[in-house]
Amino acid sequence: MNKIPFEVADQPHTEPNVVAFTYNAPPSRVLFGVNALDRLTEEMTRLGVRRALVVCTAQRRTEGEAIVSRLGRTAAGLFAGALMHVPIEVAREAGSYARRIDADCVVAIGGGSTIGLGKAIALESESSVLAIPTTYAGSEMTPIYGITESGIKRTGTDPRVLPKSVIYDPSLTLTLPVAISITSGINALAHAAEGLYSRDSNPITMLMAEEGIRALVDSLPIIYRDAGNIAARTQALYGAWLCGTVLGLVGMSLHHKLCHTLGGSFGLSHAETHTVVLPHALAYNYRQALPAMRRMSRVMHGEEPPSFLHRFATANGAPTSLRQLGLQEADIGRAADIALANPYWSPRPLEHAAIVRLLHRAFEGLPPKIDC
Numbered sequence: 001m002n003k004i005p006f007e008v009a010d011q012p013h014t015e016p017n018v019v020a021f022t023y024n025a026p027p028s029r030v031l032f033g034v035n036a037l038d039r040l041t042e043e044m045t046r047l048g049v050r051r052a053l054v055v056c057t058a059q060r061r062t063e064g065e066a067i068v069s070r071l072g073r074t075a076a077g078l079f080a081g082a083l084m085h086v087p088i089e090v091a092r093e094a095g096s097y098a099r100r101i102d103a104d105c106v107v108a109i110g111g112g113s114t115i116g117l118g119k120a121i122a123l124e125s126e127s128s129v130l131a132i133p134t135t136y137a138g139s140e141m142t143p144i145y146g147i148t149e150s151g152i153k154r155t156g157t158d159p160r161v162l163p164k165s166v167i168y169d170p171s172l173t174l175t176l177p178v179a180i181s182i183t184s185g186i187n188a189l190a191h192a193a194e195g196l197y198s199r200d201s202n203p204i205t206m207l208m209a210e211e212g213i214r215a216l217v218d219s220l221p222i223i224y225r226d227a228g229n230i231a232a233r234t235q236a237l238y239g240a241w242l243c244g245t246v247l248g249l250v251g252m253s254l255h256h257k258l259c260h261t262l263g264g265s266f267g268l269s270h271a272e273t274h275t276v277v278l279p280h281a282l283a284y285n286y287r288q289a290l291p292a293m294r295r296m297s298r299v300m301h302g303e304e305p306p307s308f309l310h311r312f313a314t315a316n317g318a319p320t321s322l323r324q325l326g327l328q329e330a331d332i333g334r335a336a337d338i339a340l341a342n343p344y345w346s347p348r349p350l351e352h353a354a355i356v357r358l359l360h361r362a363f364e365g366l367p368p369k370i371d372c
């Protein structure tokens with residue numbers, strides 16, 4: 001176990017950017033708690049909408065139908081065809097269905113893929129989005145959308161796609177398989193981890209990030225042992241909300257760039273990729289982001305975040321190697337080229353050879369190496 005080094009643990013508790021900052025919270029309303037879904041119709045009335053299109057994945061059709069019956073006459077239709085990364089054909093089909101039924105609201109129940117489809121529909125119409133997240137991905141708290149056309153995922157930011165209301169009901173996450181729960185939780189944690197060293201972070205986003213990481217670090221091991229533990233499910237969803245909020249408020253860095261590259265250009269699964277890459281991305285930025293590392297270590301039992309997260313994934317049955325996720329070793333160089341072609345800001349400047357070394361370690365499932 002690597003304890004955080006003395007010079008990091010001993011830093012003062014305030015960071016320089018406490019002095020002056022901009023905090024720009026987007027307008028979204030959150031209903032949180034077990035059985036919060038009971039307030040759905042009341043929330044629709046508050047939003048002033050009349051005709052809702054309910055969207056979900058094919059696998060979650062039963063949950064979509066349950067929403068339709070809760071909504072009664074306010075439900076104008078169900079589209080149970082959401083797919084990972086929002087293919088443009090699906091977005092067009094769902095969008096034309098929404099127009100045909102004259103929907104003024106999209107109710108998206110599911111993970112990031114379903115909420116992503118809700119956003120794509122809102123982008124092309126005047127519809128409001130009401131999101132009911134059932135994973136920990138965090139898309140519901142961001143104005144970021146993504147649509148995939150001919151294998152290329154185009155992302156953008158538009159305030160119209162931000163859900164106006166979000167209902168977090170932990171009882172809806174009880175069915176989320178344990179393996180997805182762990183990787184989805186680490187996906188959420190990654191937003192907060194990078195949020196802590198973001199160029200535009202501020203004291204408020206830092207509070208949310210640290211508390212979000214704490215909630216996930218404490219709850220995911222309980223969910224791993226006992227998937228039906230509603231107290232742990234509640235903590236995890238609370239953490240995911242905070243981490244998703246951070247994602248919506250500040251810019252991300254190397255870790256998210258690498259994951260978007262590996263997911264977008266090599267088809268690797270979203271949450272699992274985040275789980276494998278995060279310890280390595282943090283190790284890469286470790287020395288240039290010591291205040292962030294110190295904050296994380298406070299909620300990681302005083303350990304160094306990179307090695308803690310590598311062990312955390314292993315201990316909770318999550319993957320630790322990109323080989324396991326289907327990456328080919330021969331693709332590592334090209335992945336580094338793509339990630340560096342249009343990089344995000346990073347505390348440590350991006351060096352091609354070091355990124356290749358990082359990806360090799362992640363490929364082999366080796367422990368993260370600071371200054372790799």
Ligand code: NAD
Binds near residue numbers: 139145
């Ligand atoms: P997902 O939405 O694809 O869901 C994974 C699987 O879990 C699906 O088969 C789904 O039907 C199933 N599922 C969801 N909830 C369930 C439940 N409660 N019980 C049982 N099964 C359930 O995966 P995800 O990781 O939530 O989202 C990934 C996508 O979201 C990616 O495309 C990613 O780019 C996007 N994303 C976008 C943002 C943003 O801000 N725009 C943020 C995070 C993620």
